[in-house]
Amino acid sequence: xxxxxxxxxxGVNPPTEVSGNGAGSRRTVAPPTPVRxxxxxxxxxxxxxxxxxxxxxxVVSAACLNWLVLVRLTTxxxxxxxxxxxxxxxxxxxxxxxxxRLGKLVAVDRLATVVIVTSAVVVLIPxxxxxxxxxxxxxxxxxxxxxxxxxxxxxxxxxxxxGGGSHAIVGTVQQVGLxxxxxxPLSLACxxxxxxxxxxxxxxxxxxxxxxxGLPSIVAGLFIFATxxxxxxxxxxxxxxxxxxxxxxxLAITMIPTITRTVEVVLRLxxxxxxxxxxxMGASRARTVWxxxxxxxxxxxxxxxxxxxxxAVGETAPLLFTAFGYDLMNANPFEGPQESLPLFVxxxxxxxxxxxxxxxxxxxxxxxxxxxxxxxxxxxIGRDKSKQxxxxxxxxxxxxxxxxxxxxxxDQESQP
Amino acid sequence: xxxxxxxxxxxxSTRTPREIVDVPSRVDRRFxxxxxxxxxxxxxxxxxxxxxxxxxSRDALESQGLWGFLTTEEWRxxxxxxxxxxxxxxxxxxxxxxxxVVLAVPFGVLASLFIxxxxxxxxxxxxxxxxxxxxxxxxLFGLWGFLxxxxxxxxxxxxLTDNLGFIPIFETDxxxxxxxxxxxxxxxxxLMSLPIVxxxxxxxxxxxxxxxKEAALALGGTRWGMIRTVVLPYGRGGIIGGSMLGLGRAxxxxxxxxxxxxxxxxxxxKILQNGGATVAGFIANRxxxxxxxxSGLMAAGLVLFVVTLATNMLASVVVNRSRSGQxxxx
Numbered sequence: 001x002x003x004x005x006x007x008x009x010x011g012v013n014p015p016t017e018v019s020g021n022g023a024g025s026r027r028t029v030a031p032p033t034p035v036r037x038x039x040x041x042x043x044x045x046x047x048x049x050x051x052x053x054x055x056x057x058x059v060v061s062a063a064c065l066n067w068l069v070l071v072r073l074t075t076x077x078x079x080x081x082x083x084x085x086x087x088x089x090x091x092x093x094x095x096x097x098x099x100x101r102l103g104k105l106v107a108v109d110r111l112a113t114v115v116i117v118t119s120a121v122v123v124l125i126p127x128x129x130x131x132x133x134x135x136x137x138x139x140x141x142x143x144x145x146x147x148x149x150x151x152x153x154x155x156x157x158x159x160x161x162x163g164g165g166s167h168a169i170v171g172t173v174q175q176v177g178l179x180x181x182x183x184x185p186l187s188l189a190c191x192x193x194x195x196x197x198x199x200x201x202x203x204x205x206x207x208x209x210x211x212x213x214g215l216p217s218i219v220a221g222l223f224i225f226a227t228x229x230x231x232x233x234x235x236x237x238x239x240x241x242x243x244x245x246x247x248x249x250x251l252a253i254t255m256i257p258t259i260t261r262t263v264e265v266v267l268r269l270x271x272x273x274x275x276x277x278x279x280x281m282g283a284s285r286a287r288t289v290w291x292x293x294x295x296x297x298x299x300x301x302x303x304x305x306x307x308x309x310x311x312a313v314g315e316t317a318p319l320l321f322t323a324f325g326y327d328l329m330n331a332n333p334f335e336g337p338q339e340s341l342p343l344f345v346x347x348x349x350x351x352x353x354x355x356x357x358x359x360x361x362x363x364x365x366x367x368x369x370x371x372x373x374x375x376x377x378x379x380x381i382g383r384d385k386s387k388q389x390x391x392x393x394x395x396x397x398x399x400x401x402x403x404x405x406x407x408x409x410x411d412q413e414s415q416p
Numbered sequence: 417x418x419x420x421x422x423x424x425x426x427x428x429s430t431r432t433p434r435e436i437v438d439v440p441s442r443v444d445r446r447f448x449x450x451x452x453x454x455x456x457x458x459x460x461x462x463x464x465x466x467x468x469x470x471x472x473s474r475d476a477l478e479s480q481g482l483w484g485f486l487t488t489e490e491w492r493x494x495x496x497x498x499x500x501x502x503x504x505x506x507x508x509x510x511x512x513x514x515x516x517v518v519l520a521v522p523f524g525v526l527a528s529l530f531i532x533x534x535x536x537x538x539x540x541x542x543x544x545x546x547x548x549x550x551x552x553x554x555x556l557f558g559l560w561g562f563l564x565x566x567x568x569x570x571x572x573x574x575x576l577t578d579n580l581g582f583i584p585i586f587e588t589d590x591x592x593x594x595x596x597x598x599x600x601x602x603x604x605x606x607l608m609s610l611p612i613v614x615x616x617x618x619x620x621x622x623x624x625x626x627x628x629k630e631a632a633l634a635l636g637g638t639r640w641g642m643i644r645t646v647v648l649p650y651g652r653g654g655i656i657g658g659s660m661l662g663l664g665r666a667x668x669x670x671x672x673x674x675x676x677x678x679x680x681x682x683x684x685x686k687i688l689q690n691g692g693a694t695v696a697g698f699i700a701n702r703x704x705x706x707x708x709x710x711s712g713l714m715a716a717g718l719v720l721f722v723v724t725l726a727t728n729m730l731a732s733v734v735v736n737r738s739r740s741g742q743x744x745x746x
């Protein structure tokens with residue numbers, strides 16, 4: 001393998017030179033004096049203009065061939081079939097042409113490059129389509145009243161712009177806020193346990209946290225339903241019925257493993273030297289964690305928590321068996337079923353009338369904006385500050401230098 | 417100066433090194449206890465999940481028997497005695513997950529290769545986009561798949577069954593409806609397992625020893641040659657583990673499937689036509705049912721819980737092993 005590959009540049013380079021700037025090399029050869037040419041760097045990866053034209057030509061020829069065969073000569077191919085066949089033909093044409101020009105090894109390399117680049121582009125397409133679709137559909141019914149009204153007195157014949165989702169927004173904020181209240185201290189303590197102590201229970205706990213992060217979110221809701229709602233159903237206590245508090249517990253179960261794992265990764269990045277310095281100066285472990293490790297890892301931890309919130313905001317499945325959903329405003333999370341944005345969307349788009357579906361899309365757009373905003377916030381907090389800091393220190397140093405140089409004149413000027 | 421080397425202390429060889437004792441202060445003891453408690457709480461929580469699901473599902477399991485519950489295909493509470501079981505649901509779940517993984521893994525691996533080996537300038541943005549894909553709520557994917565993608569996929573299904581119908585899995589009944597099929601659900605779920613596959617595989621690929629990559633290039637290998645002989649063999653454990661993590665994610669996917677599949681449990685392998693249900697989606701669609709149904713749902717949830725737990729644990733073992741360098745032949 002390696003022997004065969006080692007011959008690549010030798011087999012490759014002469015043709016590239018001829019096709020690239022053949023005229024130039026011919027002119028330098030003309031004088032008979034034995035001038036030793038400087039060895040040119042050999043770059044088998046380089047895409048010359050000839051390569052680009054090969055690519056374009058392959059695309060065009062594949063498209064034309066498939067159009068001729070699939071559209072003109074036969075019928076019944078959908079656009080997808082056309083695309084698939086055309087892509088396959090393109091790969092074959094491109095491979096054969098490149099092989100003819102530059103040899104088999106380069107052809108395989110180019111083929112792999114093309115396949116890898118196209119698949120990376122294909123991965124992006126659904127995301128773009130999804131965001132565009134929700135945006136277009138959501139804007140149809142989204143009015144400012146969406147943030148003020150609930151679904152009081154909404155009948156199927158009313159237009160989609162009537163009514164709103166304020167009850168859902170209130171529910172989401174309360175449920176996620178409460179869930180954060182339960183899960184944040186626990187996840188932080190758990191991450192500290194995994195990274196800062198030397199207990200022999202760390203290994204099983206880590207395995208369980210990993211396993212819990214793969215827990216289907218519907219099971220979390222089902223668990224709260226089975227533990228707290230069903231056994232107390234006959235007691236009539238509204239705290240143990242469908243309400244926002246139960247939803248927050250279910251959400252907390254889904255949040256704990258994600259926050260724990262990400263915070264643990266961040267804590268691992270804190271240099272050991274800082275910890276050792278603190279311990280060597282006689283600080284307790286608790287003090288070290290509180291005053292050295294946490295401040296150092298603060299931005300990373302904030303990013304982790306914000307991402308955890310972003311995940312929890314969009315969770316629907318745990319709420320089905322806990323918050324249950326409700327069409328009117330219920331601002332008390334401890335009593336009675338409560339709506340939330342995902343539930344509002346889920347319930348509305350399954351209704352048969354068009355207006356309800358459009359209302360669901362308005363909710364989906366608000367949900368998407370919230371999630372994207374949280375995501376952007378997390379990226380903003382966790383952005384790479386090293387360049388900024390360097391710039392700031394440099395600016396400060398320059399300033400100090402300027403002040404030092406300017407001091408005598410400043411003093412003279414300030415005195416009068 | 418060189419002559420004044422002090423003789424080694426004679427006592428050293430006879431004295432044993434001082435024993436290190438860790439005497440935590442009162443604050444530290446409290447700190448240790450608190451963190452240990454929170455760690456154990458997670459352990460207990462997961463055990464409780466299994467225990468309570470089992471406890472609440474006792475009605476259904478008693479009436480059907482464990483084996484009966486696992487092997488009954490249909491879910492009928494309207495007949496007497498009721499016949500409910502998880503077999504039809506599990507078949508649907510596994511089929512959706514397999515379709516999702518089959519679609520997500522090649523794209524995930526190729527995208528990770530693109531991120532680690534090709535896109536050196538835009539790597540940061542690509543990683544952000546994959547993270548964003550993971551942050552988009554599954555509800556939005558389900559919504560998009562339900563109201564937009566289904567219409568676009570049906571012609572593909574039609575084309576597949578018309579042209580490749582002789583392959584058993586592409587077979588459909590005469591005049592079957594192609595909406596709400598396992599295939600469509602699998603496509604949507606694959607978008608949700610793609611980010612996790614990509615991030616795991618990317619991480620493993622980026623840990624490929626640079627020396628060996630450079631050696632492959634220095635021997636005159638092309639970039640693809642380097643990837644094929646160094647990166648892919650090194651990342652094999654990561655690819656397998658990442659696929660299994662993606663499978664675990666796909667098995668538990670709820671909302672998208674609840675929107676897309678009709679929710680009729682059946683053992684069918686005709687993935688292109690309307691039909692089928694998954695455990696999670698089925699449970700989601702039956703929120704607020706009567707007591708016996710709920711107990712059956714708990715039992716189904718328990719089966720799902722056990723299966724996803726097993727898949728995920730196996731996956732993390734595989735991934736961790738590949739990270740520590742074992743199981744990698746070079």
